[in-house]
Amino acid sequence: MTETYPWRGRLIAAHIAEQASMEMEELAAAHMIAGVGIEGDRYATGRGTYSYKPHEDRQCTLIEMETLEGLRRDHGLDLAPHESRRNLTTQGVPLNHLVGRHFKVGEVVLFGGRLNVPCKYLDDLLGRPLFNPLLNRSGLNCRIIQGGTIRPGDVIEPV
Numbered sequence: 001m002t003e004t005y006p007w008r009g010r011l012i013a014a015h016i017a018e019q020a021s022m023e024m025e026e027l028a029a030a031h032m033i034a035g036v037g038i039e040g041d042r043y044a045t046g047r048g049t050y051s052y053k054p055h056e057d058r059q060c061t062l063i064e065m066e067t068l069e070g071l072r073r074d075h076g077l078d079l080a081p082h083e084s085r086r087n088l089t090t091q092g093v094p095l096n097h098l099v100g101r102h103f104k105v106g107e108v109v110l111f112g113g114r115l116n117v118p119c120k121y122l123d124d125l126l127g128r129p130l131f132n133p134l135l136n137r138s139g140l141n142c143r144i145i146q147g148g149t150i151r152p153g154d155v156i157e158p159v
Contacts, residue, residue: 009092009156016041024082034147057113063139095140106154109146
């Protein structure tokens with residue numbers, strides 16, 4: 001069954017970190033591996049903070065650019081896309097509404113598995129009080145259903 005939604009967004013940035021606590025690296029192109037994660041990312045290789053508790057919805061994480069802008073506007077907190085520790089930064093995409101739904105980023109198909117929950121780890125890592133401001137808008141954890149290569153500027157839309 002195909003459903004239509006009145007939105008169409010785009011990918012702003014893609015990031016990975018080789019292992020837990022390492023600075024996120026911005027990618028010109030991200031190679032998404034179905035059922036695994038993003039090539040070279042800590043969760044694809046089992047070197048992430050929560051890798052000891054594997055979960056299929058941790059293959060790729062997303063956050064809205066609108067959330068980062070809202071942190072600045074509403075709380076006076078600057079958080080750059082790479083500092084969010086999420087893999088993909090989106091614009092114009094209602095991430096909270098994609099739980100349980102398939103959607104495309106360029107040629108890649110993702111499944112919105114569950115909302116991301118903020119953790120004090122980010123507060124400690126960055127030395128900023130982000131936990132409470134990120135409640136209910138900390139992003140989306142996804143499974144990679146159909147792999148491929150994505151790039152900033154790619155269209156994001158429902159399947």
